[in-house]
Amino acid sequence: MKFEHPAGLNPIDRLTVVGRPVDRIDGPLKTTGTALYAHERHDVAPNQAYGVVVGAAIARGRVETIDVRAARAAPGVLAVVTTLDVPRLGRGRMNYAYLFGGAEIQHYHQAIAVVVAETFEQARAAAALIRADYTPEQGRFDLAAEAGHAPLHGDGDEPVHRVGDFETAFAAAPVTLDRTYTTPDQSHVMIEPHATVAVWDGDRLTLWTSNQMIAWSKKAVADILGMPAEKVRVVSPYVGGGFGGKLFVRADAVLAALGAKAAGRPVRVALTRPLVINNTTHRPATIQRIRIGAERDGRITAIAHESTSGNLPDGSPETAVAQTKLLYAGAARMIAMRLARLDLPEGNAMRAPGEAPGMMALEIAIDEMAEALGLDPVEFRIRNDTQVDPAHPGRPFSYRDLVGCLRLGAERFGWSARDPKPASVRDGRWLIGLGVAAGFRNNLLTKSSARVELDRHGVVTVSTDMTDIGTGSYTIIAQTAAEMLGVGLEKVVVRLGDSDFPASAGSGGQWGANNATAGVYAACVRLRDAVARKLGLNATDIDFADGEVMSGDRRVPLGEAAGEGLSAEDGIEYGSLAKDYQQSTFAGHFVEVAVDAHTGETRLRRMLAVCSAGRILNPKSARSQVIGAMTMGAGAALMEKLSVDTRRGFFVNHDLAGYEVPVHADIPHQEVIFLDEADPISSPMKAKGVGELGLCGVGAAIANAIYNATGVRVRDYPITLDTYLDRLPRPA
Amino acid sequence: MMKLSFEVNGTPCDLAEIDTRTTLLDALREHLRLTGTKKGCDHGQCGACTVLVNGTRINSCLSLAVQHHGDRITTIEGLGTPGALHPMQAAFVRHDGYQCGYCTPGQICSAVAVLAEIEAGVPSHVTADLGAAPPLTNLEIRERMSGNICRCGAYSNIVDAMAEVAGVKA
Incomplete structure (x- = not known):
């Protein structure tokens, strides 16, 4: 379904199930410890061995030799794979650090080996016996020291976003503010560490893992391991928190796969807590300069926001200036980012990348400006509201x-x-x-698909690779299907987080709820059409309510309408509404x-x-x-x-x-x-x-x-x- | 390797050979496959692994399994099941006292123990009068629950769930 025009009245507007504060349908599982997270999948394969990851002890340089003799000889050890055993592996899209392979060390705790043993205790003890020799190189780790010569880094075509003449307007403003704010590096520290069970079946690989974006990650696993994507299956029905830290495949998945291949056994790997912080991604620190000029009546006439952050080579900046293009009115505007090269672990998305640190700075500046103007800070914000994109008033x-x-x-x-x-x-x-x-x-709008099946008992099953990272996806998807098909929540089964299901928006950027349910909506529209065809009715004049299909005086139980079962698959795609409207x-x-x-x-x-x-x-x-x-x-x-x-x-x-x-x-x-x-x-x-x-x-x-x-x-x-x-x- | 006998959720358990390095947490999760108890940090810092040992809550990652010979262990699986929830589990569902669900078993085990600790008159850091029975207040609940981290930030709802079970206003 292509969404090209503003939505008119549709079955969701009934709001008999959608919009209601129902308890989560996965609540009884989560509160009894019976929802199974990645590292708990004893059920998916017998004979699982345990992998423990070893991280680099330097931040930049080369690992010259890795002595694995003692580790290999340790009790219970089945396999040791080191980064010198394999050429540098590929990278997933939107990642900057390599997860494994080759001698170059790009950041501290980059994985250099995995030790696989019969038990966790054996693998951990053997991992401690690995000795690596490094040639360290001088790295750059201090954002404040690098900020002065960091180059501009635009997020579009231009390196600097300008509307009007900021410098002139700022110089002319009777009341001005020029302040610098800083935000530190932050870690997601979701309570479930990154974890994976890897199982090979010939050349096919299945990863039971903890991941927010199943379709991205299936492709990333294929790119990293150099295998066709159709040979990879990624499963992640429960995710113990992500906050952006599980948008991407990490070393647990890659080393579980390599360890399983080497050991000839299913292998499970969880990153230890210290590895979660230095081996994976973090929200980069920022140094933000904000200048605001206003008339004495409180109207903003000039606003500039410049932010400097750091990252590995190929990395992107923390887009802390993003909201300043849109949040307040003002004729003249200048927005710029600088990106310093740093050799810290990879900086990447953490919950509300850009706006989270950007608003931490901008909204202090607004408070300071209100005080300088002698205005109440609520009133100052209201006075500078805009109903249009300031750069494009149309x-x-x-x-x-x-x-x-x-x-x-x-x-x-x-x-x-x-x-x-x-x-x-x-x-x-x-x-x-x-x-x-x-x-x-x-x-943010992004396409999202689902499959909806109806059986002869009137049970609706929704399948999509959407994830529930604590967001409530299971429940709002069930509410959507129940509303569309006129059944109670108890008649809906939701299956999530499996790359065998249609690809969804996934969980990130607060886009999951709207897009994933819109995809389910589209699949349900198609299923309603299939039911209508089956009953020889016109789809436009039938209604679904109380477990029945209704047309005029005719009422057919949904299960009966399904016959031996009906299935429909569709997704939502978007036209230009996101361009036409902010x-x-x-x-x-x-x-x-x-x-x-x-x-x-x-x-x-x-x-x-x-x-x-x-x-x-x-x-x-x-x-x-x-x-x-x-x-x-x-x-x-x-x-x-x-x-x-x-x-x-x-x-x-x-x-x-x-x-x-x-x-x-x-x-x-x-x-x-x-x-x-x-x-x-x-x-x-x-x-x-x-x-x-x-x-x-x-x-x-x-x-x-x-x-x-x-x-x-x-x-x-x-x-x-x-x-x-x-x-x-x-x-x- | 050692032999270990203890009682888990009312059932006697005998592990013929357990590595002396195995934590109580890993004995539960890997040997008994009671994976409701979670491993969040393995450092005693997050509380996800909270279980009750002889009625007292502990971080199961911070003790070795062989220290628990003869002990009586209660895990989240011993409190209730999806079809027969413990009142605290039901209150967590009603108040949405969880999001991703990973810290949740530890929160619930702690919550049950906290109410019992207050009932038993055990003081906390915020108890003003050590001579009197500790009051069942929002402040007492929050202080005593602070060893259980919820990164999703369900704290406000967890306190509401506990207050409902305790029969007080949070």
Whole structure:
């Protein structure tokens, strides 16, 4: 189905199942420990052996020799494969570091060997016996040191995005701001490490793995191992968190495959926690300069956002400037990125790549500008709202109610009680502050397919390679099929995450929910047609409800209509609506913090997000996406930072004790409000994404609240107490 | 190699030969194939491997299986099944106290134990009066659950689920 015109009325609009806060259909499995994740697939093959990965001990250079004699002789060892045993393997598209093969070391903990043994304990002990000799080379690991000579790196045709004459407009503006903000390297640290069970059947390879993008990864495995894609099967029905870290095939999959080949046995490999951090990808650090010029009435006349990040050769920048093209009005605009060559592990997508760190900077700048203008920061944002793409005024937003988010949020949060003068509200030993930020993340459209089958019992089975990484895909896909075919959720079976199923959008970029359900919608339309044909009816005047097909006075149970069974496959593809309209999602983030006047400890007291994100397919699971993102945003604001050893070139705090993320004690009760809307330009589902929106802006809302509480403006994340303790007001 | 006998979810288990290096976590997951208990970090930092040993919650990755000879182990599989959920499991489903599901068994085992600890009068870091019974508050629940990391960020919902089971307002 090609989606070329805004959606009219369709069966989803009945909203008898879609749009309802139903419990997740996979809940009973997940809460009883019976949902099987990759490393738990004892069931898929007998006689599985265990692989343990060895990572490089240098950040850049060559591995000259690898002594495996002791490892091979160790008890239980079945095979050892080293990176010197195989030529450099291929790479998946959108990856910059090689996963295995050859002598060159591109980053610390790049895999250099896998040891396969009968048991995990034997494999781990043998892996510790491997001795590698390296010739290290000097690498570049310090972004701040490289930033000064980093070249421009555009994300389109031009190296610098310009609208109007920024420099002249900025120079003429009566009120200006010129500030630099930094965000650190961050790690996804999903709780399930990357893991794979690899099984060879002749020249066919099946990987039970933990992966967000099945179709991409099937192709990537074929490219990396130099085999035809049709010989590769990738299965990933449950994914223990991804956040972008499992968009791509990683060393666990490749080395499980090579280890299984060498051992002649099925092999399972899980990356250890330290390897997750230095062997896989991370969100790159940024240095962002923002300049804003405005009239005294608060109208922005000039805005510039420049960001520098680093990556391996061939790598791409963290696109932290992306939202600044679209979020606020303003006649003159300049947007630029610089990309430094760094020899750290590969920088790549982490939840809301670009906007997450970009909004952390931009939305502090907006707060600072509002203060300079003597305007309330909610009002300043409203005054600079735009309903069109500022670079192309003929291109409107498909739907945009940022103003509604900010107004309703201000009302519900009690914003009018905020004292704009910092450090003026006390509660005993606590300094109290309120902060606000806008949220913004684009809505991305990508094709997605599914197969829908109907059996003689009226049971509907949906099969698609879509993944559920905690997002609720199982449930919203079931809701979509139930709505389209007029059955209850108990009559729908959803099968996900298998490359034998039709290729879907996959999970990433908050595009999964809208696109994957739109693909299921398309397949269901085709199935409805098949049912109509079977019954000799016209598809346009039949209805599906209560488990029956209805046409005039005729009512046929769905199972009876199916006969021996019906099957339909289709997908959604998009025309030019994404070009004709800017499609984005919006939020207002509100936060209350308390800062200990003596110790500087910051506690979050209240958090509210109001979201404008199209139709909400399941308010319960969508709310969870948003509170989860707010929690990750709290981590980004207050604690998360990969510490770089700029001499040895690696992330030092490579475990969950050193890389701190929010725990229960850090997170208060969180409120989420979804504005009641539908966006007919996004898809037949009229939905958009929310999974990343909740992250974009919340960190700045916390930073702004800390400023309001203390009067100390911190522009370098994370805002740990050592960054402001010496500047706190003197305790009364 | 050693022989190990313990009780798991009410069933006596005898492992004729267990590597002395095997953690309780790996004994459960790899030998008994009770994979509901999760391995998130293998360092005692994330809490995904939480089980109850003689009624007390521990990180099963931080103890060796052979230390548990004669012990009574309860894992997530021992609390309830998809068709017969434990009240805490049902509350997690109702309140959407999970997303990816990987930390969830550990969260639920901890949640059950936390309510029992408060009931038994065990104080925590945030208990103001060590002489009085600890109150069942949002603050107490959050403090005691802080050894169980949920990267998906379901904390607010987990506390709501626990409060419902405890019969209090979070």
